[in-house]
Amino acid sequence: MPYERANIQNLSAYTPGEQPQSGERIIKLNTNENPYPPIAPVMEAIRNLPGESLRKYPSPAAMNFRKTAAHVHGVGIDQIIATNGGDELLRLAISVFCDPSAATTGVGGIGVVEPSYSLYPVLAAAHDTPVTRVPLNADYSLPDDLEKRMLDAGVAMVMLVNPHAPSGALIPLSRLDKLASALQGQAVLLIDEAYVDFATHDCLPLVRKESGLDNVLLLRTMSKGYSLAGLRFGYGIGSANLIAAMDKARDSYNTDALSQAAATAAVANRALAAESWKKVIAERSRMTKELTKRGWHVFPSQTNFILTVPPTALSGDAKVPAARTIYESLKARNILVRYFDHEGLRDKLRITIGTPEENDAVLGALDQLATK
Numbered sequence: 077m078p079y080e081r082a083n084i085q086n087l088s089a090y091t092p093g094e095q096p097q098s099g100e101r102i103i104k105l106n107t108n109e110n111p112y113p114p115i116a117p118v119m120e121a122i123r124n125l126p127g128e129s130l131r132k133y134p135s136p137a138a139m140n141f142r143k144t145a146a147h148v149h150g151v152g153i154d155q156i157i158a159t160n161g162g163d164e165l166l167r168l169a170i171s172v173f174c175d176p177s178a179a180t181t182g183v184g185g186i187g188v189v190e191p192s193y194s195l196y197p198v199l200a201a202a203h204d205t206p207v208t209r210v211p212l213n214a215d216y217s218l219p220d221d222l223e224k225r226m227l228d229a230g231v232a233m234v235m236l237v238n239p240h241a242p243s244g245a246l247i248p249l250s251r252l253d254k255l256a257s258a259l260q261g262q263a264v265l266l267i268d269e270a271y272v273d274f275a276t277h278d279c280l281p282l283v284r285k286e287s288g289l290d291n292v293l294l295l296r297t298m299s300k301g302y303s304l305a306g307l308r309f310g311y312g313i314g315s316a317n318l319i320a321a322m323d324k325a326r327d328s329y330n331t332d333a334l335s336q337a338a339a340t341a342a343v344a345n346r347a348l349a350a351e352s353w354k355k356v357i358a359e360r361s362r363m364t365k366e367l368t369k370r371g372w373h374v375f376p377s378q379t380n381f382i383l384t385v386p387p388t389a390l391s392g393d394a395k396v397p398a399a400r401t402i403y404e405s406l407k408a409r410n411i412l413v414r415y416f417d418h419e420g421l422r423d424k425l426r427i428t429i430g431t432p433e434e435n436d437a438v439l440g441a442l443d444q445l446a447t448k
């Protein structure tokens with residue numbers, strides 16, 4: 077007899093991108109890691125951590141980190157919460173803001189747009205929280221009736237990723253302001269800014285007191301911009317009422333002393349990390365230009381990846397989807413990219429921006445495939 081709840085029995089777990097074990101030389105452009113190493117002050121903070129800091133419990137609320145992040149972003153300390161990766165913030169937000177009886181009443185679940193980060197519905201299913209799904213427009217912009225559909229469904233929280241994954245599109249601030257205002261008093265708007273370091277603007281104005289909004293929560297992570305996916309550190313920036321609610325429900329020591337020290341050094345030295353963001357953005361433009369020249373469609377991106385559609389001719393066989401053929405041929409050459417083939421993402425490749433050498437290897441491999 078299974079001991080777990082029925083919703084857990086029925087749950088299909090999140091499928092992360094492939095993580096090959098070291099050995100073979102692999103060009104890994106499938107999970108949006110930053111190709112450059114963590115900045116020097118982060119490595120120093122890790123090396124210099126006194127043993128005493130590990131003997132004792134860490135600061136329960138990651139106080140140094142919160143002070144530093146609040147200063148960098150120009151918000152109050154009571155507007156920051158530190159979490160074990162951005163993913164913990166997502167889970168915490170669902171357990172704090174969604175209604176446990178939503179499975180029977182249908183009211184108080186989450187709302188998502190599609191396509192989007194596939195972890196949201198998995199976390200919702202683990203909480204037995206219903207999911208209202210609204211398809212994005214063909215260019216991955218938000219539909220005009222989004223707020224009406226979310227309010228009609230009675231969701232407790234709308235979860236959006238901006239800049240959008242996996243398309244790279246950036247929603248204008250005015251559009252999100254309108255959405256947050258419509259939801260205010262009824263639902264939280266969680267804006268997942270995992271890729272914001274590569275974008276032209278962020279949504280910080282929506283969490284400042286002057287915005288007049290009290291329902292906006294931003295997700296930030298060390299995993300993409302700061303080259304620290306292995307550290308597992310993320311944080312939320314939001315209005316103080318939302319942060320206080322989540323602070324009550326989190327694990328008492330949810331982030332450890334080592335990651336607190338490293339993450340504090342990372343945000344304190346944001347300008348150093350920004351040098352890698354500039355390089356990634358320059359390579360993003362170059363890859364967009366080079367692929368377009370070769371007949372590919374590349375969606376405009378404000379992230380460290382590009383969503384692409386290869387020319388059909390490249391499959392060589394009309395019956396085989398072009399992107400899948402290319403995904404497999406690149407994999408055979410030890411180059412990993414992400415392949416999608418579902419509603420809203422038919423036969424598309426998502427390619428993380430790597431170093432200039434890695435990107436050249438991709439272009440070289442594609443040119444070989446094209447002449448075969």
Ligand SMILES: *Cc1c(COP(=O)(O)O)cnc(C)c1O
Pocket residue numbers: 160161162163164193237241268270296297298299300305308309310
């Ligand atoms: C990477 C990512 C996150 C956060 O990842 P963590 O490694 O858990 O911090 C959140 N949302 C999206 C869309 C992401 O791509």
